[in-house]
Amino acid sequence: MARFLIEVIGTLSDAGSLFMVAAGLTLIFGAMRVINLAHGSLYMYGAFLMTTFVGASSGLRFWWSIALAAVIVAALGAVMELGIVRFLVGKEPLTQLVATFALFLILADTALHLWGNGARTVVAPSSVSGRFTIAGAVLPVYDLVIIGVAVAVGIGLWALLRHTSVGWRIRAAVDDPEVLESGGVNLRRLNLGVFAVGALLAGIAGAVVTPQVSVAPGMDESIIVTTLLVVVIGGLGSVTGTALAALVIGIADTVGTLVAPTWASTFMYLAVILVLVVRPWGLLGTPER
Amino acid sequence: MSSPILATHRLVRDFGGFRAVDGVELAIEPGTIHALIGPNGAGKSTLFKLMTGVLRPTSGDVVLGGESIGGKRAHAVARRGLVQVFQLSSICARLTVVESVMVGIVTMRHRSFDPVTLFHRRARGEALSVLDQVGLVDLAEARAGKLSHGDQRALEIAMALAVRPSVLMLDEPTAGMSPAETRATADLIVSEARSRNLTVVLSEHDMDVVFGISDRVTVLHQGRVIAGGTPGEVRAHPEVMAVYLGQGTDGGEVRS
Amino acid sequence: MATSFDQPVGAGHAAGLSDGKSGGAGLRPGGGSDMMPVRRSVVARRIGATVACLAVVSILGVVLPVSSALDLEYVVSLALFAVATNLLLGFGGMVSFGQGVFYGVGAYVVALGWMHHVLSFVEAMLLAPFAGAAVAFFLGLLALRTRRLYFALITLAFSQLGYTIVQDQSSFTGGSNGVFGAMLPSWLLDPRTAFFFVLVVSVVAIAVLWKVTDSPFGLVLRAIRDNRERVDAMGVNVFAHQLAAFVISGFFCAVAGSLFVVYSQSAYPALLEWTSSGTPVFMAVIGGMYLFPGPIVGAFAYQLANTYLIEHTQDWQIILGVVLLAVVLLRPDGLTGSIEGLRSLVRRSGERVRGRHRHGSNGTGPAGPAGGEP
Ligand SMILES: Nc1ncnc2c1ncn2[C@@H]1O[C@H](COP(=O)(O)OP(=O)(O)O)[C@@H](O)[C@H]1O
Ligand SMILES: [Mg+2]
Secondary structure, three states: HHHHHHHHHHHHHHHHHHHHHHHHHHHHHHHHHOOOOOOOHHHHHHHHHHHHHHHOOOHHHHHHHHHHHHHHHHHHHHHHHOOOOOHOOOOOOHHHHHHHHHHHHHHHHHHHHHHHHOOOOOOOHHHHOEEEOOOOOEEHHHHHHHHHHHHHHHHHHHHHHHHOHHHHHOOOOOOOHHHHHHHOOOOOOOHHHHHHHHHHHHHHHHHHHHOOOOOOHHHHHHHHHHHHHHHHOOOOOOHHHHHHHHHEEEEHHHHHHHOOHHHHHHHHHHHHHHHHHHHOOOOOOOOOE | OOOOOEEEEEEEEEEEEEEEEEEEEEEEEOOOEEEEEEEOOOOOOHHHHOOOOOOOOEEEEEEEEOEEEOOOOOHHHOOEEEEEEEEOOOOOOOHHHHHHHHHHHHHHHHOOOOOOHHHHHHHHHHHHHHHHHHHHHHHHHEEHHHHHHHHHHHHHHHHHHOOOOEEEEEEEEOOOOOHHHHHHHHHHHHHHHHOOOOOEEEEEEHHHHHHHHOOOEEEOOOEEEEEEHHHHHHEEEEEEHHHHHHHHHHHHOOHH | OHHHHHHHHHHEEEEEEEHHHHOOOOOOOOOOOOHHHHHHHHHHHHHHHHHHHHHHHHHHHHOOOHHHHHHHHHHHHHHHHHHHHHHHHHHOOOOOOOOHHHHHHHHHHHHEEEOOOOHHHHHHHHHHHHHHHHHHHHHHHHOOOOOOHHHHHHHHHHHHHOOOOOOHHHHHHHHOOOOOOOOHHHHOOOOHHHHHHHHHHHHHHHHHHHHHOOOHHHHHHHHHOOHHHHHOOOOHHHHHHHHHHHHHHHHHHHHHHHHHHHHHHOOOOOHHHHHHHHHHHHHHHHHHHOOOOOOHHHHHHHHHHHHHHHOOOOOOOHHHHHHHHHHOOOOHHHHHHHHHHHHHHHHHHHHHHHHHOOOOOOOOOOOOOOOOOO
């Protein structure tokens, strides 16, 4: 029982951070039909900015640093949208993939200049860095923080999409951009906003996970692959599907590691391929027009 | 009366809860030009796509030359001689005009999996003669994507003719054409049909074309067949006058 | 010095092939009678340009210092990798981010055959392409259920799957360290011999791929790329053609992978990774994926720039990124496409002069099938 609880909380925490990154990517795709390979770079920038802001101190500054890092990443996202990404709307998948991979390369080298290639760590404030015991299981408190933030992000997104006029516009854009445009919605501003929000989510995720990972170059590459897979099996553009897929991937990873550690990653990729073979448009996706 | 070369039996297609084609019975006689008319949204394009396997029927069947082809995929249907030209212009933009037609020829000759021979150099000559028939031979080396709309439509007919179909389905072949282009296309359809003993099924908005060249006319309305027969019979049909021709050309007068 | 390689190769090929399409700027087909000579001269020029490029590369392989000759050897094998990938990308319209899998399979068949003492070098080299083709067949069956972006992403997942299998099954594959060692037979130990071995295999393989693109199959593949619904409605089994292209591409990517072992005497998991799969895609995009020699030009430009820049700057990735952005946003047809565009500009101004002579063709047409112009 204790063991089970530990695995469940661990899985939920992994799935939570994955969901936050992936939700941003799928939101952007849903509204703009653009796939962004540099999304993982935004996540990495969130983490690196976090290491810069937190510095050696801990305490209240930790929370402010998360917010600040996320906002700066959102601003970076806005700049990317204005400079490059808006020219990718409506282009072939190959064009989008190559152009955003180019952004990935540029951001990776720039990060190397800014933060060097050493690994950095962030210590969480003492209030959330310990462990607690429940039903005989000893669990890291910070796992609960990640799960909490992920749930908050999920609810926030849901509220945004279902209950605000911006959300309505985003959902309408998914269905038919032309109708939206003729209805007087400024698509360019909407796209800019969506891209910034997507970047914000990546930034939050990158900043929040810092106490649990070592922050180093290469983070961008490893996260983007997993994120792409989550988004694809969830169904590109579906936030709910992304949450589901993040859980599936998290569970596949945990079970795989328990059953056959050397095959764990293999299982995960096999699961992804299997989902796509059975449902070529992902779990909750709709066929591309 | 000979047996039909192409027929549908209680053909139905739903989109979500909407029934676009509703129990259509059609019989096309071999060697005839058969026009399908009806207002926008009547289900003509959907019916065409059901017959050529581009869309799957919800229920019902399509029979080509005595063989059931309902639910077969488009390429399998085309192999059996039923070839369609879509309503919306649909070409291979980066190929040249002559290459586009060669695709049909290598396909019809079962040479498209041939990675070694020089067959396509011979196919070229055949392609040029097809282009000659549709009047595009001068543009043989132009990129298909650079052609005018009318020339693209002609190219599409050439691509379809290249596979030597027994039944050619043309969905609004003259849409968007100038009067001169329309006349040329109508002449082309008639001459191909007569010289090759080709069966042609077309949907058409231009009533001059419909009543000028067709042997048979079927009227579709809200997914159902409401009338059918010779052009003269259809023109005299009261229901047709009401739902379709009444709102049509020249204040209800239909010229032929 | 280094970048001068791609000039003769690129310009030569592009010039030779573009003439095949509609008579180059220098040719003025006025009627039927002089068409055959025109065609023959086009073919002659194409062959001439190819032979000239091969001669230049061969001479460089002899006269360059060994380390530079090795760089060149690597570029030649990458050119094959890029051309094989472009069969899917530029000719088939299938964006695959998974060709590293077949490259890696080719390399590992040779390396593991040596490590486990089960295959001689020659046996392994002969088996590698068929292993690549077999893997491509099964992965193609799965991947071709998806389209467009989903196809790109499922092939990317294949890459990562291959990567993790090779990395995690270390008892069989040597794991993340890869396989290193003296795996070449004695007759290939001399670097000049190895250079010509790689050159000959690559050139033969590229020639076969050219034949494939310049065949009825290649034509139908390009038609599918442009408009699959249309071609489907003409009776073409789109799935079967795409699968065949996937298998052929896997076959030749594996040849390129086996040549990597000749070059480096090693194989390691990163060969299968998605970034490795991306490399031939970027080469094709830079060189121009709609002309047959585009990926060759791209491979030379990309790899030589890489080799040169890494020595002189830390910002190789920034430069590559900017170049990729510039190409994909401003020159989507790549280097060879831009040259072709210039030529057609010249041609058009020529056409205005001879416009009234255009009384068309009588059977043969001015040019052969445009194998080089997808
Ligand atoms: N793919 C589709 N999904 C949903 N509805 C469709 C689809 N295709 C056609 N329809 C609907 O079916 C009806 C018939 O359309 P169509 O066959 O194109 O008519 P026509 O060609 O006679 O103008 C229309 O109401 C149209 O909106
Ligand atoms: Mg229609």
